Amino acid sequence: MIYHAIIIGAGVVGCAVARALAARRSAWKILVLEKEPDVAMHTSGRNSGVIHSGFNSAPGSLKARFCVEGSRRLRAYAVEHGVAMQEVGTVVVALDSGDESVLRDLEQRGRENGVPGICLIDRDRLRQIEPHALGVSALHSPAGAIVDSAGIVHALAADARDAGVEFGFFKRVRKISRKNGHFRVSTDTDRHEGVRIINCAGLYSDKIARSLGACRDYAIFPFRGDYFQLSPSRSTLVRSMIYPAPNLKYPFLGIHFTRKVTGEVLAGPNAVLAAGRESYEMTQVHLGETMSMALDPRFWKLVVGREFRTMAWEQIQTTFFKKAFVSRARRIIPDLRAEDFSRGQSGIRAQLVDRSGHLVEDLVIERQDRAIHVLNAVSPGLTCSLPFADHVVDELLKQE
Numbered sequence: 500m501i502y503h504a505i506i507i508g509a510g511v512v513g514c515a516v517a518r519a520l521a522a523r524r525s526a527w528k529i530l531v532l533e534k535e536p537d538v539a540m541h542t543s544g545r546n547s548g549v550i551h552s553g554f555n556s557a558p559g560s561l562k563a564r565f566c567v568e569g570s571r572r573l574r575a576y577a578v579e580h581g582v583a584m585q586e587v588g589t590v591v592v593a594l595d596s597g598d599e600s601v602l603r604d605l606e607q608r609g610r611e612n613g614v615p616g617i618c619l620i621d622r623d624r625l626r627q628i629e630p631h632a633l634g635v636s637a638l639h640s641p642a643g644a645i646v647d648s649a650g651i652v653h654a655l656a657a658d659a660r661d662a663g664v665e666f667g668f669f670k671r672v673r674k675i676s677r678k679n680g681h682f683r684v685s686t687d688t689d690r691h692e693g694v695r696i697i698n699c700a701g702l703y704s705d706k707i708a709r710s711l712g713a714c715r716d717y718a719i720f721p722f723r724g725d726y727f728q729l730s731p732s733r734s735t736l737v738r739s740m741i742y743p744a745p746n747l748k749y750p751f752l753g754i755h756f757t758r759k760v761t762g763e764v765l766a767g768p769n770a771v772l773a774a775g776r777e778s779y780e781m782t783q784v785h786l787g788e789t790m791s792m793a794l795d796p797r798f799w800k801l802v803v804g805r806e807f808r809t810m811a812w813e814q815i816q817t818t819f820f821k822k823a824f825v826s827r828a829r830r831i832i833p834d835l836r837a838e839d840f841s842r843g844q845s846g847i848r849a850q851l852v853d854r855s856g857h858l859v860e861d862l863v864i865e866r867q868d869r870a871i872h873v874l875n876a877v878s879p880g881l882t883c884s885l886p887f888a889d890h891v892v893d894e895l896l897k898q899e
């Protein structure tokens with residue numbers, strides 16, 4: 500059997516691409532290879548579950564283009580497919596005048612990106628929306644929503660399966676070679692042939708791309724995001740999503756509060772370099788991956804910057820010391836106490852770093868002859884997934 504296309508990775512991107520490709524080429528034989536026993540076992544099942552409304556992304560970026568459309572489409576998709584979703588809205592609070600200027604920038608970005616209903620609000624209006632949040636003013640985006648992110652991935656995979664896509668689980672791709680114009684994909688247990696490859700391997704997408712001679716300028720560095728969970732009795736202090744004003748120099752949003760569709764409230768995530776691409780616990784060290792990161796010149800270019808080191812040091816403290824995490828979170832909701840927080844899940848960002856050691860902000864895809872590599876599918880990758888998948892399929896079919 501020679502597949503028309505082999506997709507590597509069954510996170511939200513791989514499943515959305517499989518669904519979109521099957522819809523466009525119904526006669527094609529499509530195979531998704533996933534190393535885990537199910538879909539959404541990594542980043543797509545370990546995120547905040549937020550459907551972002553699109554004011555954080557720089558205008559003109561792919562993220563800006565796909566986030567607003569993706570938000571609208573993902574909310575509709577969740578309703579159609581019976582996946583839990585609530586339109587709770589988002590507030591970003593300003594604690595001082597410096598933060599207020601960041602909020603004005605975000606509002607401007609939101610307007611340019613076409614985010615519906617976004618506006619700056621005063622302290623009284625903030626109190627009506629989030630009575631326990633501190634802030635001299637805030638940015639309010641009513642389009643912000645929360646969703647069962649793993650539920651979305653399962654629904655996308657079910658759509659793809661209904662359209663004839665095959666899924667192979669427990670199949671870690673080890674090697675890809677080209678033979679007679681086809682790709683030969685070897686997994687731990689078997690081998691598959693395909694005419695086209697779409698690499699959606701998340702944290703390992705740079706390695707897969709490099710094995711085919713792509714991704715020469717970039718490397719993925721894993722940034723872990725740890726969450727704490729509020730005790731059920733204190734979850735009532737958060738009604739929607741409450742963010743601090745972000746540092747726009749970094750693609751991290753700062754420790755914030757998110758109500759989940761199950762009613763729990765998460766605080767976090769922070770952003771700390773992880774000692775392995777799937778090292779979800781701070782004690783988990785993958786020696787080989789840590790060494791290869793430390794030997795990469797991009798790593799030293801990244802950490803040499805004073806501002807990055809200051810940010811990294813603050814973030815490291817929030818990982819090792821609950822007190823540091825809680826004190827950051829209490830800047831937004833001072834009524835909370837340390838005993839209200841217990842350690843929760845963590846997720847890892849597949850953050851692309853370029854040759855000069857800069858954290859790449861936008862979604863990146865690289866094309867080769869009949870191969871597409873999805874690199875840097877970082878936040879808000881869940882929100883962007885539906886239009887982004889269409890874009891990936893367009894790029895693939897352009898080559899026909």
Ligand SMILES: Cc1cc2nc3c(=O)[nH]c(=O)nc-3n(C[C@H](O)[C@H](O)[C@H](O)COP(=O)(O)OP(=O)(O)OC[C@H]3O[C@@H](n4cnc5c(N)ncnc54)[C@H](O)[C@@H]3O)c2cc1C
Pocket residue numbers: 507508509510511512513532533534535538539540541542543544545546547548549550551670671672673699700701702703704724768845846847848849876877878879880881882883
């Ligand atoms: C802490 C955190 C919070 C986030 N919060 C949000 C949010 O609230 N809203 C939002 O829009 N976005 C959010 N994001 C971003 C979003 O989760 C990601 O953009 C998205 O999940 C990326 O999906 P993916 O399919 O690329 O990666 P993944 O979900 O990681 O999927 C990649 C898959 O590839 C598989 N794979 C890897 N290597 C191989 C191999 N060699 N062979 C076979 N299979 C392989 C993996 O097992 C995995 O299943 C967040 C991200 C993080 C880290």
